[in-house]
Amino acid sequence: MNISGTDRGARTTVFTPRIDDLLRTYRGAEAFRLDPGTVGVAGPELIDEILRSRPANEFERPTFKPLKGRSITRPESSALMRAVSQDVKAALREPDHEKVDLSGEWPQVGHAYLRDLVFGSDPYRYRVLMDRRLEWTTAMTWTVIGTGAALPGVPRPGAPVSQLAALTAAAETYGERRHAMGMYRRAAAPVCFTVSTLVANALWLGSPFGDDVSNRDILLETLRLLPPSWNLLRVASPEFAALDERIGERDDVLMLPLLTHRSPAIWDDPDIFRPGRWTGTDPDDHPGYLPFGHANERCWGRHMVMPLAERLLDLLRAGDFAVAPDQTSARVPLAGLLGVTGVRVTRR
Numbered sequence: 001m002n003i004s005g006t007d008r009g010a011r012t013t014v015f016t017p018r019i020d021d022l023l024r025t026y027r028g029a030e031a032f033r034l035d036p037g038t039v040g041v042a043g044p045e046l047i048d049e050i051l052r053s054r055p056a057n058e059f060e061r062p063t064f065k066p067l068k069g070r071s072i073t074r075p076e077s078s079a080l081m082r083a084v085s086q087d088v089k090a091a092l093r094e095p096d097h098e099k100v101d102l103s104g105e106w107p108q109v110g111h112a113y114l115r116d117l118v119f120g121s122d123p124y125r126y127r128v129l130m131d132r133r134l135e136w137t138t139a140m141t142w143t144v145i146g147t148g149a150a151l152p153g154v155p156r157p158g159a160p161v162s163q164l165a166a167l168t169a170a171a172e173t174y175g176e177r178r179h180a181m182g183m184y185r186r187a188a189a190p191v192c193f194t195v196s197t198l199v200a201n202a203l204w205l206g207s208p209f210g211d212d213v214s215n216r217d218i219l220l221e222t223l224r225l226l227p228p229s230w231n232l233l234r235v236a237s238p239e240f241a242a243l244d245e246r247i248g249e250r251d252d253v254l255m256l257p258l259l260t261h262r263s264p265a266i267w268d269d270p271d272i273f274r275p276g277r278w279t280g281t282d283p284d285d286h287p288g289y290l291p292f293g294h295a296n297e298r299c300w301g302r303h304m305v306m307p308l309a310e311r312l313l314d315l316l317r318a319g320d321f322a323v324a325p326d327q328t329s330a331r332v333p334l335a336g337l338l339g340v341t342g343v344r345v346t347r348r
């Protein structure tokens, strides 16, 4: 196991060897060969040119890639995103539960809080789809979906369920129900997975936070140092080879915001967690900063992510929660989402 990136005092972030190696070898590099069929790219200008050169194809889209071979149409993805945004807005209109106990192991505690906050009124067969033990594409997920779709009974019209659940329940046949439940998972799970990961990363990097630091700046700086979406993959395209001679016609391109976000050419003290660097700075207009993707096709969920993460930070700060003082290291495994695991949070 390798160690790198001491971010706050005695806290050490232990990256998985593959990521640690990327950080040690290619930080500050522009383009480099990762394997015979993949070129890594961390130079901000080249990333910008690549992502501008063509839109993502349907298989490159993290949320709305085809489900069991069925393409997701634009109206379908828009309807799902509208439903989940409204559910998040409705949840945020509820008053803060200031007494909530957010101590325990993160990101699990944050995940459960968000699931109950936004989808708490949904039937169990839907809520179970956000279970952290279900991997994104495993057979187990489909077993759970298949069982749920076969169960009789749907929420009655007007039942107090999320808009997303109401949309899901409108499916009539077994096949459509299976598809709808798969899409429920695609739209609901990121709310819990990504936001709890982001807030766990923030706690790890900076808690306890000083009173003069804004949630916004904490989150922007966390997204820089530990971006949950740490890589963007684009499959081989002639457009890319035309942009840079290091990229061949058959090379896939793996863009690595994780490296760009720590490049010494772009940031002063790149490994230091310093939320104040964002005060008065527009994150959408900062070269080499792309935690939510490229300006041309930025994350559709980011308008939900920031207020949900801020809600959690408000509660954590009001309740005086922080990483347990005796925890000095946390691991970041190699996973789709980059985040610390096993973070012990206690009340100070």
Ligand code: HEM
Residues within 6 Å of the ligand: 056, 060, 061, 062, 063, 064, 065, 084, 187, 188, 190, 191, 194, 195, 198, 227, 228, 229, 232, 233, 290, 291, 292, 293, 294, 297, 298, 299, 300, 301, 302, 304, 305
């Ligand atoms: C910390 C939270 C999140 C981060 C850091 C994040 C990051 C990203 C990034 C980097 C992209 C661009 C991907 C690419 O160009 O290849 C993206 C796209 C997208 N994100 Fe997010 N995201 C977050 C949360 C969410 C949530 C909660 C949702 C939905 C509920 C969501 C829905 C989408 C959608 C629909 C797209 C467009 C592409 C697609 O169809 O998948 N994201 N996100």
